[in-house]
Amino acid sequence: MSVLLETTKGDIVIDLLVDYSPKLCENFLKLCKVKYYNYSPVHSIQKSFSFQTGDPLGPLAPQSDGGSSIWGVLSGDPSRRAFPALFHPKLKHIERGTVGMATVPHPSDPDVRLAASQFIVSLGDDTDFLDGKSAIFGKVVEGFDVLEAINSAIVDDNGYPLVDIRILHTAILDDPYPDPPGLVEPAASPPPSRAQLDTARLDENAADAPEEDGETAEKMRREREARAQALTLEMMGDLPFAEVKPPENVLFVCKLNPVTRDEDLELIFSRFGTILSCEVIRDRKTGDSLQYAFIEFEDKSACEAAYFKMQDVLIDDRRIHIDFSQSVSKLSDAWRNDTNAKRQKQAGRGRGGWGGVRELEKWRKYRNEDDDEGPSYGMVHNEEELREKASATK
Incomplete structure (x- = not known):
């Protein structure tokens, strides 16, 4: 069970420990499903120790309530904003990338700790100070370069980055839990609210990037969604890696005559170089040609030569069309x-x-080798105590 977090620093993949923390995982999954975490700021960064996120408004917004559980979001009932967090005895903050829900003591029972929406990710090994305070429900399995970028961010005295770091989008692969009553998954990621935009700090590209028009912004949005979908396919096992590129030595040939055979094409194109495979694609049931084919050359230069020389050539009284294959x-x-x-x-x-x-x-x-009324605000422990512990680990 995995969740993809697309952030302004890059993508993070979290494996959820549903067997150890079922209720915590359910809360996190459903909040991701309704896009509750979109535009949530990263804050309380303690170098080589941890960072916190999960409140859509963050600590800079005076109207923030610290976030809510999925049951509080759906019901609108303040009493359901938080829920008791269970700490599995086998789950400890041993490894970097450990993910747990931020908790605070119950107002009337200090032995019980309450969780809502905020979560903490460890930025170092052996951060056992978080044991019993951050309720573990997952582990980061991809995106450690993003964790390092967050760890290296310049922050103010309160651990808030001077340049905004935010969750942009969330995607889940498989949801084993039935949806609570009233849950409706949005068809697309909603835009940030006015209150969220008011909390924005300097964008890292704002200083040197020109103001984008609507068409450019839409293109960037589509590219981000395409990257997220590709990573989702990788996580599902449909792609070996998200950045996989089509081979540069394969041609796509279409508008073929139905009578054209594999061996005919291979003979015609072999004058450009050694051909590894030549296949006319056919209907599985009838065996009839679908009038397109893929030709794989041993050498990229031979593929390029064939592309320039064979465009619009007549083969079996049909003028063919050629392009470089985009199939992976x-x-x-x-x-x-x-x-x-x-x-x-x-x-x-x-x-x-x-x-x-x-x-x-x-x-x-x-692969592309060139390719970042309930509990109080949500700190899981005293900030001064946290900073002292973080300083000791540096």
């Missing part, structure tokens, strides 16, 4: 098949382990 399905299939085979072997069925590492490494050349 072959790469994904090779990786996925290798992964499944290894899983079967690991399960005792005689073949292959996790990850499809062999095929992933084989195709890694296509």
Whole structure:
């Protein structure tokens, strides 16, 4: 069970410990599902120790109530904003990237601690001072470069970054919990509210970036959503990695005559260089040509030469059209098949382990190598005590 947090510093993937912290995970999942965390600021950054987020308004907004559980959000009942947090005895703050709900003591029972929406992520190992205060429900499994960027951020005396760091979007892969009454998942991420915009500090690109028009802003939004969707496919196992690029040595040929065969195309295109595979795509049931094909060359330069020389050439009385392939399905299939085979072997069925590492490494050349009324506000403990502990770890 995983959740993707898209932040202004990059993407973070959190694995949820549903077997150990079911109610905490349910609360977090449902808040992500209704996009409650969108535009929540990162704050209370203690270098090599922890940071906190999860309140849509944050500590700079005087009208902030510190955040609410999903049950308080749906009911509007202030008494349901917080709920008792359970601390599993096996879960400790040992590793960097440990994720837990921020808690405060119950007003009438100090042995009970209450959680709402805010959560804490550890930025160092052995942050055991958080044990019993941050109720662990997950672990960061991807995005440690983002944690490092947050850890290195310039902050004020209260640990608030001088340049805004925010959660932009959340995505969940699988939700095992039934939706509470009244929960409606929005069709798209809602824009930030006026109150949230009023809390904005300096944007890291504001100083040197020109003001964007509507078309540019929309393009950037689509690109962010595309990156989030690609990472979701990676998390689901449909892509070997989110930044996978189509191969540069494969041509897409369309507008073929139905009578054109694989061997015909291979013979015609082989004058440009060695061909590794040439396949006319056919209907699975009838075997009829779908009038397009993929041709894989051994050498990229041969692929480029064929692209420039064969555009609009007549083959079997049809003027063909050529483009560079944008498909990554072959790469994904090779990786996925290798992964499944290894899983079967690991399960005792005689073949292959996790990850499809062999095929992933084989195709890694296509990766982009250039590619950041309830409880009080929500601090889980006394701020001075926290700073003293953080200072001791530096």
